[in-house]
Amino acid sequence: MSRVHDMGGRFGDGPVIPEPEDEVFHEEWHKRALAVTLACGSLGQWNIDVSRHMRECLDPVDYTRFSYYEIWAAGLANLLVDAGVLTREELASGAAQGSSPLEGRKLRADKVAEVLAAGGPADRPSDIAPTFQVGDRVRTRQAGNLVIPGGHTRLPGYAQTAEGRVVRYHGTHILPDSSAHRQGDAAEPLYAVAIAAKELWLHPEHPNDEVVLDLWQSYLEPVA
Numbered sequence: 001m002s003r004v005h006d007m008g009g010r011f012g013d014g015p016v017i018p019e020p021e022d023e024v025f026h027e028e029w030h031k032r033a034l035a036v037t038l039a040c041g042s043l044g045q046w047n048i049d050v051s052r053h054m055r056e057c058l059d060p061v062d063y064t065r066f067s068y069y070e071i072w073a074a075g076l077a078n079l080l081v082d083a084g085v086l087t088r089e090e091l092a093s094g095a096a097q098g099s100s101p102l103e104g105r106k107l108r109a110d111k112v113a114e115v116l117a118a119g120g121p122a123d124r125p126s127d128i129a130p131t132f133q134v135g136d137r138v139r140t141r142q143a144g145n146l147v148i149p150g151g152h153t154r155l156p157g158y159a160q161t162a163e164g165r166v167v168r169y170h171g172t173h174i175l176p177d178s179s180a181h182r183q184g185d186a187a188e189p190l191y192a193v194a195i196a197a198k199e200l201w202l203h204p205e206h207p208n209d210e211v212v213l214d215l216w217q218s219y220l221e222p223v224a
Helices: 028-041 048-056 060-065 068-082 088-093 109-118
Strands: 137-140 163-173 188-196 210-216 220-222
Touching: 028 048, 028 068, 048 068, 068 088, 137 188, 163 210
Parallel strands: none
Antiparallel strands: 137 163, 137 220, 163 188, 188 210
């Protein structure tokens, strides 16, 4: 994430207020926003990293004033135009102009449960050997996306230059920093890294608490 979208650990945004566990959607249209986003994803014109990056590309003014599902809807509209699925004119009119070559890929109602259950695994083979082992001390890099300067990354700003320890090796997975920009999978080793709260924040309420982040190998460097 970058700029205004990288909100984790930032001061001034107020407390996180947990919602009731049974309150999934606040409005009826929220369900439709989620459903339409998933249905459009089945067209195969983008991946989850591209969709995340598209939401980050929203104007900062819009991003901060939109609700959660408004961000999803706006990001999806931009995705559809960017991928050539729809034109801006079709979006504005609410009607397609002619047939679509993607019509055969639409997600049928009777296939939804099957598709959701299958998920979208992100593990991929890689020629890059793991550098770290469970128990190793590591430090996160300060740089953001090393593939596309200023681009999408899964290394949050609050965790940059922090020291932690590897607690699990996940195998090799698609690198979002590359995938989000349609630059290929670029799979590399992925680790779960535990970082103490006192490493992340100046005045943590519980200094010995830990935050566990899934971090790619290129995000990390060894601690001597």
